[in-house]
Amino acid sequence: HVQLVESGGGLVQAGGSLRLSCLASGRTFSSYVMGWFRQVPWKEREFVAAISWSGGRTYYADSVKDRFTISRDNDKNTVFLQMNSLKPEDTAVYYCAATPGRTIRTMRYEYNNWGQGTQVTVSS
Numbered sequence: 001h002v003q004l005v006e007s008g009g010g011l012v013q014a015g016g017s018l019r020l021s022c023l024a025s026g027r028t029f030s031s032y033v034m035g036w037f038r039q040v041p042w043k044e045r046e047f048v049a050a051i052s053w054s055g056g057r058t059y060y061a062d063s064v065k066d067r068f069t070i071s072r073d074n075d076k077n078t079v080f081l082q083m084n085s086l087k088p089e090d091t092a093v094y095y096c097a098a099t100p101g102r103t104i105r106t107m108r109y110e111y112n113n114w115g116q117g118t119q120v121t122v123s124s
């Protein structure tokens with residue numbers, strides 16, 4: 001089990017950038033695949049991006065490809081989501097998630113550790 005705490009959310013104008021961070025507890029961070037999901041009211045939580053345990057492989061939802069970048073620093077137990085060219089439709093609560101293993105996962109049910117979420121609001 002790993003505890004996750006997100007930070008870095010806020011209000012930004014369309015076209016702007018934000019960088020989310022997720023700090024994980026525990027000494028086995030490098031054994032987890034890490035993901036970012038987002039959710040707006042009355043909708044299912046959706047996959048945004050994921051990164052392998054080593055950081056060598058990443059995967060993105062089509063809606064954020066070429067705008068968002070996921071990365072991780074295993075020495076600091078932290079995963080990041082750099083969000084550029086933000087759009088109003090990116091407004092959501094963003095959640096960090098972790099699942100043990102080496103295969104990138106994109107489905108919500110495949111992750112068993114979740115942070116509390118951080119709000120991102122993009123104004124038009």
